[in-house]
Amino acid sequence: MTLNDTTGLAPLVKTVTVPTTPDRAFYLFTAEMSAWWPLVTHSVGEQDARRIEIGEGVGARLVEYGDDGPLGVWGTVSVWDPPNAVAFSWHPGTDPAQATQVSVTFTAVAEGTEVVLTHTDWYRRPDGVRARTGYVTGWDHVLGRFVAASSSRP
């Protein structure tokens, strides 16, 4: 059986619609990344990770911070086009030479803004083993946090 691009190696595409304008959706995605990114499970430092920041503009970095400073660079911004699109290389915990690419677009729709995330060349991602370990161990913690956040709302 051969593998073709419509199945195995096609870009990974995820879509979510959020109830706000593209301006706000872009701002909340980038400037407030630390407020929503599930750091414990989706980071290199796991329990030691404190925040993730994405700089503004092409060439700016995505950096994970712990209590004592940066824990690592996750990528570099390659497209900065607010409120339409942001794209960055993606290499948490590894050599930038092994980076894959992530792009995110923001499009106005009737219900608010459609956010489409595309991860290209994901199969080259060399950091998966480490990230996956954290993902599995932190899963219960994040689920608990979601439940707590949901039930605290009126």
Next chain:
Amino acid sequence: MLDALGDPTRRAILTALRRGPSSVAALTEHVPVSRPAISQHLKVLGQAGLVDHEARGTRHIYRVDRDGLSSLREWLDQFWGEALDAYAEHVRRTETTRGRRQP
């Protein structure tokens, strides 16, 4: 699995195999390293679950192993799904608060 893809030659081999199953001899036309080196890289890719092979007469034909890639794809799909869900939840919470502040 992913350490197997940290090497550019192994990525080139995988890219070549995307075009279809191939013997080691045929792979040397696409990947500029020796046959023994290609065999060694194929062994690593095989152990990582990314490449499969079958014997045809005296030759081995190598191909991309869909199951290995599927499990990585599934995991990354979950990874980004989880991140985007958390983002959407943050937007809903934030915009609801703003809506109350700015009626």
